[in-house]
Amino acid sequence: MTEQFDFTTTEHVLSPPGAPVFGEDVRADAKRIVERYPEARSALLPMLHLVQSEQGHVSTEGIEFCAEQLALSAAEVSAVATFYTMYKRKPCGEHLVSVCTNTLCAALGGDAIYAKVSEHLGVGHDETSGTPGEPGSLTLEHAECLAACDHAPVLQVDYEYYDKQSPEAALELVKSLQRGEKPDPTRGAPLTDFRRTERQLAGFFDRPGARLEDTVDGPSAAPETVRGAHLAQQRGWTAPPMPDDAQIPPLPEKE
Numbered sequence: 070m071t072e073q074f075d076f077t078t079t080e081h082v083l084s085p086p087g088a089p090v091f092g093e094d095v096r097a098d099a100k101r102i103v104e105r106y107p108e109a110r111s112a113l114l115p116m117l118h119l120v121q122s123e124q125g126h127v128s129t130e131g132i133e134f135c136a137e138q139l140a141l142s143a144a145e146v147s148a149v150a151t152f153y154t155m156y157k158r159k160p161c162g163e164h165l166v167s168v169c170t171n172t173l174c175a176a177l178g179g180d181a182i183y184a185k186v187s188e189h190l191g192v193g194h195d196e197t198s199g200t201p202g203e204p205g206s207l208t209l210e211h212a213e214c215l216a217a218c219d220h221a222p223v224l225q226v227d228y229e230y231y232d233k234q235s236p237e238a239a240l241e242l243v244k245s246l247q248r249g250e251k252p253d254p255t256r257g258a259p260l261t262d263f264r265r266t267e268r269q270l271a272g273f274f275d276r277p278g279a280r281l282e283d284t285v286d287g288p289s290a291a292p293e294t295v296r297g298a299h300l301a302q303q304r305g306w307t308a309p310p311m312p313d314d315a316q317i318p319p320l321p322e323k324e
């Protein structure tokens with residue numbers, strides 16, 4: 070049976086700008102991440118999120134820190150950090166605003182939302198309005214499909230969903246973030262900020278005494294998303310079961 074790891078920690082204060090990079094408490098957290106996996110190198114993705122929670126991006130020091138903790142080379146860590154768009158190579162704002170401009174959202178107004186927010190903030194893709202990390206600073210990015218096409222057009226703040234947006238609604242949302250407010254997402258966990266979200270993605274939930282469910286829980290499945298499942302249930306529709314002896318076609322030989 071797989072041992073369940075403890076998600077909760079004592080209160081963790083994120084390092085202020087200019088603090089020593091990766092102090093003892095961060096090293097202790099890194100050790101806890103490594104202990105979750107049979108192989109240390111498997112801990113790389115959450116380790117990169119831990120680094121981002123401390124610095125607001127994955128710096129050169131962050132890459133070296135991960136390499137040192139996991140007995141990898143800096144080149145191996147760098148290859149992973151530059152492959153995934155969730156790992157930022159430049160310091161991020163207090164919040165990350167990701168506007169979906171993929172096909173369905175774009176057709177329903179995603180491009181207009183992006184243009185409105187970009188004009189208001191005076192920044193383009195992967196740029197930050199304000200001083201990164203300071204209150205009210207916002208990093209803007211184009212996002213590929215955010216897997217919420219049934220709520221298009223959507224945007225995310227720190228990876229939490231704001232569904233069925235319009236340019237006006239998105240502008241109001243961005244202005245409220247700049248004022249330091251944290252409007253409730255349409256679905257999912259309550260909004261925190263980019264660095265705290267990154268700490269959660271590393272597997273740490275730091276509200277002392279809070280239950281994990283209270284920290285990350287929120288309304289999840291929307292009626293549109295489960296409409297098909299409900300109709301099938303009402304009408305008694307089922308998919309044929311997969312036969313035990315199903316023939317899986319062989320994969321073609323690699324050349």
Ligand code: FES
Nearest residue numbers: 169174214215217
């Ligand atoms: S195209 Fe925007 S969520 Fe899918």
